[in-house]
Amino acid sequence: MKITNLTCKSALSKSSLPGLNYSLNPYRGCQHNCAYCYVPNILRIKREEWGEFVKIKTNIPNVLSKELRYKKPGIVALSTVTDPYQPVEKKYKLTRYCIEQLLRYDFPISIQTKSKLIIRDFDLISKFSNAEVLISIGTLNDNERKIIEPYASSINDRLEVIKKLSNKGINVTVFFGPIYPTIRINDLKEIIETFHKYDASEIMYDKLNKKPGILNNILKFSPNWNILTEDKYNYKKIYEEIEKICKIKNIKVSSAF
Numbered sequence: 499m500k501i502t503n504l505t506c507k508s509a510l511s512k513s514s515l516p517g518l519n520y521s522l523n524p525y526r527g528c529q530h531n532c533a534y535c536y537v538p539n540i541l542r543i544k545r546e547e548w549g550e551f552v553k554i555k556t557n558i559p560n561v562l563s564k565e566l567r568y569k570k571p572g573i574v575a576l577s578t579v580t581d582p583y584q585p586v587e588k589k590y591k592l593t594r595y596c597i598e599q600l601l602r603y604d605f606p607i608s609i610q611t612k613s614k615l616i617i618r619d620f621d622l623i624s625k626f627s628n629a630e631v632l633i634s635i636g637t638l639n640d641n642e643r644k645i646i647e648p649y650a651s652s653i654n655d656r657l658e659v660i661k662k663l664s665n666k667g668i669n670v671t672v673f674f675g676p677i678y679p680t681i682r683i684n685d686l687k688e689i690i691e692t693f694h695k696y697d698a699s700e701i702m703y704d705k706l707n708k709k710p711g712i713l714n715n716i717l718k719f720s721p722n723w724n725i726l727t728e729d730k731y732n733y734k735k736i737y738e739e740i741e742k743i744c745k746i747k748n749i750k751v752s753s754a755f
Contacts (some may be wrong), residue, residue: 499529499548499550499551499552500551500552501551501552501554501586502552502553502554503553503554503556504526504553504554504555504556505556505557506557506558506618506620507553507561507713508565509549509558509561509562509565510520510522510562510565510569510574511515511523513575513578515566515575516664516754516755517571517573517603517608518573518574518578518608519572519573519574520569520572520573520574520575521574521575521577521578521579522541522558522562522574522575522576522577522596522696523545523555523576523577523578523579523580523582524555524558524576524577524580524582524587524592524596525552525553525554525555525577525580525582525586525587525592526541526552526553526555526579526582526706527548527549527551527552527553527580528548528549528552528578528580528584528650529546529549529552529581529582529584529585529586530549530581530584530612530647530649531549531649532612532646532647532652533645533646533647533715533716533718533719533720534646534676534706534707534712534715534716535548535712536707536709536712536720537579537580538711539709539710539712540579541579544566545711545715546720550573550600552585552586554590554592555592556590556592556657558592558596559592559595559596559599562596562599563599563602566599566600566603566605566702567603568673568690571603571606572605572606572694573605573606573608573628573650574600574605574607574608575607575608575609575610576593576597576607576608576609576610577595577610579595579614579649581610581612582609582610582611582648583611583612583613583615583616584613585615587613587622588615589617592620592707594619594622595617597619597622597623597663598622599732600626601622601625601626601703604626604627604628606627606628607623607628607629607630608629608630608631609623609629609630609631609632609656610631610632610633610634610673611631611632611633611634612633612634612635612647612650612656613649613650613651614651614655614658615651616631616663617659617661617662617663618639620662620666620668621662623663623668624666624668626669629668629669630668630670631668631669631670631671632671632672632673632702633656633660633662633671633672633673633698634656634673634675635653635656635657635672635673635674635693636675636676636677636678637653637677637678637680637681638653638675638688638689639653639678639680639690640652640653640654642678642680642720643734645715645719645720646678646716646719646720648735650707650729655693658671658695658696660693660696660697660698661696661697664696664698664699665697668697669696669700670697670698670699671699671700671701671702672693672698672700672701672702673702673704673754674689674693674701674703674704674740675701675702675703675704675705675706675734675754676704676705676706676707677703677704677705677706677733678723678727679706679723679731680722680723681736683736683739684715686736686739686743687738687743688742690740690743690744690747690749691747693749694747696750698749699750700749700750700751700752701740701749701750701751702751702752702753702754703736703737703740703751703752703753703754704753704754704755705733706726708726713726713727734737737753743753
């Protein structure tokens, strides 16, 4: 893993994602190296290089502090093209320093991560007037997770994060996505009941993004995902069943896009 420093000129970028005004990415690159990640396509980075480097935006807390003085208040997403709590965050703490700046102006925040490290920053997150946390989980099968998301926190650790943050009064949504294509209709009841058991306030579901190169990359690690190459995985039926189960159990549910 190549770690280098990067000086950034701006911190907040306009977000085109629904319900979000700004995106904030303290790092360029991501150590989690999930096989299905579509960020290389967005940033135009060679897929074979993704997961091999992280660039540390060393000055981003200071740049953010200056921008917040004149930016119109809006929801800030941490992060959209990297995980804000990937392993390097433990050492460099750029996400934490940025959250400190956002808290000074009480900008609403939306944090999405696969890492248990977020628990460290509960003391700050809990002070916002408006804060939400999304914990990404695409399967309950941790053996499969180890193949597809090798350097992210375990599924059990993520479930415990949901419970710990929820118990402290923070709204936590399970970002159920990308839904692994090894999941069947009959599996969904147990999965959703598990999310509910760990006190998720909402479930947001999403399918796998099929941008160029993603499926080929996945199949290097997990050949049984070839059902996606043949377009035989029926996400529509999966979505309908998720909605049905959540309605019965009175769980708030939504589609990511």
